[in-house]
Amino acid sequence: MGSVAPFLIFFAAAAIVAVTSGRLRSMVLLATPIVGAANLYLMPADMSVQVPLLDFTLELVRLDRLSLLFGYLFHLAAFLGIVYALHVRDRIEQVAAIIYAGSALGAVFAGDLITLFLFWESLALSSTFLILARRTQRSYRAAMRYLAIQVLSGVILLVGVLMYAKATGSIAFEFIGLQPLDGGLAGPASWLILLAFGIKCAFPFLHNWLTDAYPEATPTGTVFLSAFTTKVAVYALARAFPGTELLVYVGAAMTMFPIFFAVIENDLRRVLSYSLINQIGFMVAGIGIGTALAVNGAISHAFNDVVFKGLLFMSMGAVLHRTGKINGSDLGGLYKSMPVTTTFCIVGAASISAFPLFSGFVSKSMVMAAALEEGHPVVWLALLFASAGVFHHAGIKIPYFAFFAHDSGLKPKEAPPNMLLAMGLAAAISIFNGAYPWVLYEMLPYPVEYAPYTSAHVLTQIQLLFFSALAFVWLQLTGLYPPELPGINIDAEWSYRKALPVAARRITGLAAGVRDVVLRWGRSGLLGIFELILRHSGPEGAMARTRPSGYMALWMTVLLSVFLLLSFL
Amino acid sequence: MTENTRRHIFDGPKNIRRVRYVLYTVSGLSLVVELFVKRYVDHPWEALFGFYALFGFVACAILVLVAKELRKVLMRGEDYYDG
Numbered sequence: 001m002g003s004v005a006p007f008l009i010f011f012a013a014a015a016i017v018a019v020t021s022g023r024l025r026s027m028v029l030l031a032t033p034i035v036g037a038a039n040l041y042l043m044p045a046d047m048s049v050q051v052p053l054l055d056f057t058l059e060l061v062r063l064d065r066l067s068l069l070f071g072y073l074f075h076l077a078a079f080l081g082i083v084y085a086l087h088v089r090d091r092i093e094q095v096a097a098i099i100y101a102g103s104a105l106g107a108v109f110a111g112d113l114i115t116l117f118l119f120w121e122s123l124a125l126s127s128t129f130l131i132l133a134r135r136t137q138r139s140y141r142a143a144m145r146y147l148a149i150q151v152l153s154g155v156i157l158l159v160g161v162l163m164y165a166k167a168t169g170s171i172a173f174e175f176i177g178l179q180p181l182d183g184g185l186a187g188p189a190s191w192l193i194l195l196a197f198g199i200k201c202a203f204p205f206l207h208n209w210l211t212d213a214y215p216e217a218t219p220t221g222t223v224f225l226s227a228f229t230t231k232v233a234v235y236a237l238a239r240a241f242p243g244t245e246l247l248v249y250v251g252a253a254m255t256m257f258p259i260f261f262a263v264i265e266n267d268l269r270r271v272l273s274y275s276l277i278n279q280i281g282f283m284v285a286g287i288g289i290g291t292a293l294a295v296n297g298a299i300s301h302a303f304n305d306v307v308f309k310g311l312l313f314m315s316m317g318a319v320l321h322r323t324g325k326i327n328g329s330d331l332g333g334l335y336k337s338m339p340v341t342t343t344f345c346i347v348g349a350a351s352i353s354a355f356p357l358f359s360g361f362v363s364k365s366m367v368m369a370a371a372l373e374e375g376h377p378v379v380w381l382a383l384l385f386a387s388a389g390v391f392h393h394a395g396i397k398i399p400y401f402a403f404f405a406h407d408s409g410l411k412p413k414e415a416p417p418n419m420l421l422a423m424g425l426a427a428a429i430s431i432f433n434g435a436y437p438w439v440l441y442e443m444l445p446y447p448v449e450y451a452p453y454t455s456a457h458v459l460t461q462i463q464l465l466f467f468s469a470l471a472f473v474w475l476q477l478t479g480l481y482p483p484e485l486p487g488i489n490i491d492a493e494w495s496y497r498k499a500l501p502v503a504a505r506r507i508t509g510l511a512a513g514v515r516d517v518v519l520r521w522g523r524s525g526l527l528g529i530f531e532l533i534l535r536h537s538g539p540e541g542a543m544a545r546t547r548p549s550g551y552m553a554l555w556m557t558v559l560l561s562v563f564l565l566l567s568f569l
Numbered sequence: 570m571t572e573n574t575r576r577h578i579f580d581g582p583k584n585i586r587r588v589r590y591v592l593y594t595v596s597g598l599s600l601v602v603e604l605f606v607k608r609y610v611d612h613p614w615e616a617l618f619g620f621y622a623l624f625g626f627v628a629c630a631i632l633v634l635v636a637k638e639l640r641k642v643l644m645r646g647e648d649y650y651d652g
Contacts, residue, residue, distance in 0.1 A: 335578075461621075
């Protein structure tokens with residue numbers, strides 16, 4: 001025995017990282033995910049840690065195939081991120097990253113909804129520091145918007161969980177679904193829980209915290225961010241809402257709309273953020289379809305995505321680290337001085353594009369095959385469109401505009417060795433999972449009967465990708481391809497970053513006007529009353545005049561005389 | 570500085586053209602191979618010759634051209650939210 005809850009190792013490491021420095025701190029950082037993974041490996045299969053809280057029993061650790069896979073994935077992601085960030089000398093960022101990774105582990109091993117909520121909020125808080133660590137005004141504002149939305153997701157989750165617990169008497173983190181349960185309350189409770197998951201999962205219109213904040217974090221922070229928050233949400237959906245048909249359409253929408261933004265976006269890390277939503281769309285759609293094939297596809301794609309999207313963010317982070325620039329309009333020609341980073345970026349691009357022998361090929365296709373099997377041909381077409389689109393914006397655009405295109409004149413040094421090592425490891429894993437997917441397949445929640453390497457699948461995928469590339473070449477040669485331009489594109493966030501502040505300014509302006517008018521009227525009215533009182537009762541007023549006391553005696557005499565006279569009449 | 574004077578692989582148009590020709594060749598070959606591969610299809614459209622090739626090309630062209638038009642509606646200055 002001797003196993004402990006996985007998050008404890010990370011939280012303890014965070015405490016040590018906070019008080020050590022130099023080589024010792026690097027050693028502790030590197031050892032954390034390795035010790036964590038060993039702890040996970042040695043954990044007995046029926047491991048369960050329970051803690052009583054008021055009337056409930058919290059299950060801090062619940063082990064099954066689904067949580068175990070995500071557990072290993074997050075240890076791997078933490079290790080890659082730590083190697084990538086080994087040159088960083090920022091205590092706050094490093095402590096935040098470790099707590100963040102630990103919180104993600106806490107969330108996936110949570111056996112009940114209250115424990116899930118605690119780690120849900122801990123994820124929000126710790127990750128905010130990765131954005132703040134950039135230490136710019138822009139990143140500060142983005143971090144505050146990010147934190148507000150993440151905490152909102154947590155509050156909605158808590159309300160949903162309490163309503164759910166009241167209606168069902170259970171806080172178990174198991175299948176929830178959207179069907180009404182006994183007592184009638186579970187309906188809205190389930191919807192609230194789904195909404196909370198949906199915010200963290202970047203559902204359409206709830207997605208802008210991601211594209212807003214991720215590109216503003218530090219080069220290393222974004223690598224951590226891309227791995228954990230959204231994948232915890234995918235895990236939560238896979239556990240609580242598999243087979244929920246709504247998710248099929250939400251997922252399809254998520255694969256579609258971000259690619260349009262990605263094509264015209266200039267900030268290459270923001271392109272990757274949109275692309276991240278596009279990839280999560282495949283997972284959400286797979287969870288919505290809910291068959292063994294579809295859920296396997298969603299989960300394996302989550303695994304591969306953490307690695308290849310991390311790799312792409314690492315390559316762009318290396319460019320930002322070396323050049324201080326990340327806009328496509330400022331970059332180009334970097335392959336000359338950063339050839340190794342270029343190569344790793346292309347491996348990531350091939351993986352996300354699902355080239356045969358690269359990791360996306362063996363996982364994304366499961367979701368698409370399941371969409372057809374379960375009678376969703378329109379969704380399948382949408383996913384196919386998004387597959388061609390992802391190759392276009394992530395597969396071609398990212399490497400092309402950063403490393404090729406026109407020569408920007410920038411001659412940065414190659415990325416630091418620790419960054420190259422992390423990228424190399426991620427690239428190797430992407431190729432390994434693509435070329436030999438059976439290790440990954442073995443870990444999936446359901447037995448895998450899917451064969452990715454049929455001649456038809458390889459051929460059709462090659463056709464899809466190469467003809468997409470032909471379209472890119474054609475559009476470039478004819479000058480139809482939109483150039484990279486400095487500027488931003490408005491999205492759903494316009495509602496709270498522009499419309500709401502403008503409306504608030506108008507309303508406060510209007511209120512200030514009303515207040516001025518009321519005050520002016522009130523002041524003149526009040527002044528009138530004061531003047532009246534002053535006139536009558538002031539020092540010069542008639543009511544305040546002083547008279548000699550003889551007056552009183554005289555008037556009393558007059559009064560009494562009148563009285564006497566009257567009595568004689 | 571040798572770095573500035575060294576010629577790199579894509580400095581001249583020759584190698585860029587080569588890459589394009591490789592792309593054209595592989596694309597063409599993939600269509601030829603399709604004649605000989607027996608495919609199991611889940612959807613009737615999949616059975617059409619060159620469906621994936623055509624779909625990939627058209628999807629990307631539509632994606633880029635629509636996105637280009639969207640720029641007219643969506644694009645703002647870099648300081649749009651700062652004001």
